[in-house]
Amino acid sequence: MRCLKVSIKTLLLNRDLFGVAILAWLATPLPASAEPSISTWLSATVENGAPVQTDTLRFGCNDKIYAVIDLADLSDGSHQLQVDWTDPTGKTREHIDHPLHGGGTSRITVWLQLHPPKGAALFSFFNPAMGMDDFIGTWQVEINLDSKTRLNQSFEVLC
DSSP states (O other): OOOOOOOHHHHHHHHHHHHHHHHHHHHSOOOOOSOOEEEEEEEOOEETTEEOOOSOOEEETTOEEEEEEEEEEEOSSEEEEEEEEEOTTSOEEEEEEEEEESOEEEEEEEEEEOOOOTTHHHHTTTOTTTTOGGGSEEEEEEEEETTEEEEEEEEEEEO
């Protein structure tokens, strides 16, 4: 049987090195907040010139649909916000690029206004959906910050 001899001096030295390592680890700064947060709500209702939050995700073909986007925990510096409005056929109908500078929190409002094809407005008195067939159904608004997909919101358009 082998016997391991360890002196008290060796144990104390190892304990001191372990303590220094723990202190160094604790003193290491934590990385910045991992990711900013994004939230949004949609509305076609405006009061005093600003959209107000409602409980509906159903809009008409003639509505101006606002997406109110709240960004929080942004790091200091430049950012790029992109918003894509995609119709029920999968076609991107509106693309918005919005540069941001700074950090912290920010609120940005973007909107979608549907326009019927030429000539359809003439017959819209008889049929409000005339020429708007591609617009009727479930839409997506996709919000990206700094080229990362961050949030998708579905909503419905009816005429």
